[in-house]
Amino acid sequence: MFAHHLKELLKSIPLDTVTDTVDKVLRESDDQVNRARQNWLEHSITFSDSGYLPWYTANPEQFKEGLFLDQNNEDENIINVIYCITNNTHQQLKLASTNTNLKAAPSHVKLLPAYQTTYFCERTLTNFKGIDSIRPNNRVHADRFFIYVNHVGDCVFLIETDFKLKTKSGYHTSDIKAWNHKIASVGHTPVECTSTLEHSLEEAPYSYLLNIQIG
Numbered sequence: 001m002f003a004h005h006l007k008e009l010l011k012s013i014p015l016d017t018v019t020d021t022v023d024k025v026l027r028e029s030d031d032q033v034n035r036a037r038q039n040w041l042e043h044s045i046t047f048s049d050s051g052y053l054p055w056y057t058a059n060p061e062q063f064k065e066g067l068f069l070d071q072n073n074e075d076e077n078i079i080n081v082i083y084c085i086t087n088n089t090h091q092q093l094k095l096a097s098t099n100t101n102l103k104a105a106p107s108h109v110k111l112l113p114a115y116q117t118t119y120f121c122e123r124t125l126t127n128f129k130g131i132d133s134i135r136p137n138n139r140v141h142a143d144r145f146f147i148y149v150n151h152v153g154d155c156v157f158l159i160e161t162d163f164k165l166k167t168k169s170g171y172h173t174s175d176i177k178a179w180n181h182k183i184a185s186v187g188h189t190p191v192e193c194t195s196t197l198e199h200s201l202e203e204a205p206y207s208y209l210l211n212i213q214i215g
Contacts, residue, residue: 013096016173045101045124047104047120047122049070049106049119049120050119050121052117052118053110053119057129060185067082068207076203078125079126080140081121081124081163081208081209082122083119083122083159084118084209085116085117086118087113087115087117087118088214089114091150091152092113094112095096095146095148097132098147100146123143126205129183138165139164140164141163141164142161145158145159145160154189156187157193158185159195160181161182165206179197181210191214192215193212194213195213197211
């Protein structure tokens, strides 16, 4: 009986009205999701430092090591990911898309000058201190991507990274840690590129430094 009345009621409502109502609900839902995501980004992701590798640096590797050590704070719940990206091409590369907090991101994240090494240090709030035998951690942390393109659009580079931690349990006698990272040339014109994990912490907050070469 209820189904019959509902059917008759829907017949009496113009189709355009139903469609508009559904569209409005979907838009409001999307807006709420976007606001929640932006709020999470603003409270969990910050940047501590950024810049260019000085041209007069005699030992770039020593500079990177010093940068890594300087950025490591005492908070075990904040994982630092340091990106050192060298653009060896003759074209500057602009940031086209990312899932980081752009409101907090410095200008160095958004533009990679030609023949220059750019670095920036991203900090992500985690909950490593809350991990114990009762509350194991099998989550992905600092899950991030950056897409850079040249002005023509034929050279496109996708940088991806995350840190995964599986805490010891009946299946594992020790913690399993994985610092994942890669860069791929996905544009019409392929360009050689590499990603190398140069420094990492074996204990919380498991911060790490990536050396990324483009061209």
